[in-house]
Amino acid sequence: MRLDPLRIALAIGVAAFVITAIYIASLLFERQTALEPVGRGNISWMTAQSPSEYARLEQRISAYGLSGSGIDRAEVEMRFDIISNRLQTLHSSALALFIASDQRNVKTLAALDDAVSKARALLGELDVEGTPVRMLEPS
Structure with a gap:
């Protein structure tokens, strides 16, 4: 079975988007946690x-x-x-x-x-x- 370069590039792109989404979600969670003592609580x-x-x-x-x-x-x-x-x-x-x-x-x-x-x-x-x-x- 031969993998063509387009499929490899798409798989790498999708993986990069997933990793980026996880990273952004963790940053947002950290920010919310840091701001919680200053806000409504x-x-x-x-x-x-x-x-x-x-x-x-x-x-x-x-x-x-x-x-x-x-x-x-x-x-x-x-x-x-x-x-x-x-x-x-x-x-x-x-x-x-x-x-x-x-x-x-x-x-x-x-x-x-x-x-x-x-x-x-x-x-x-x-x-x-x-x-x-x-x-x-x-x-």
Whole structure:
């Protein structure tokens, strides 16, 4: 059986593509592994994002109350879910010492709890006129 040069070249080309694909996949896996502590799994990063997420929620609720804003109920609910998850993070055991270390932290977290509870109670009535304004009123 004789192998022609074209088949040999094609086999070498296919093998090179397979080896290259495996190498690129391993590089991507290494990069993801290296970046994981900096991203979503990093509790300090998630905690630092809490004020901006809260501000985004307030902005979406305000915009929802305006006609023609382009903000829909799903957007407000998504932002509410995000801040609810941030609140769970702030109540986690990983942050318990930090929160308890300063009375201002405890008061701020309690105020955030109150605001989220108030908003949760009104979320079902979001389409009722005046509800977005009531959600944003200070406690």
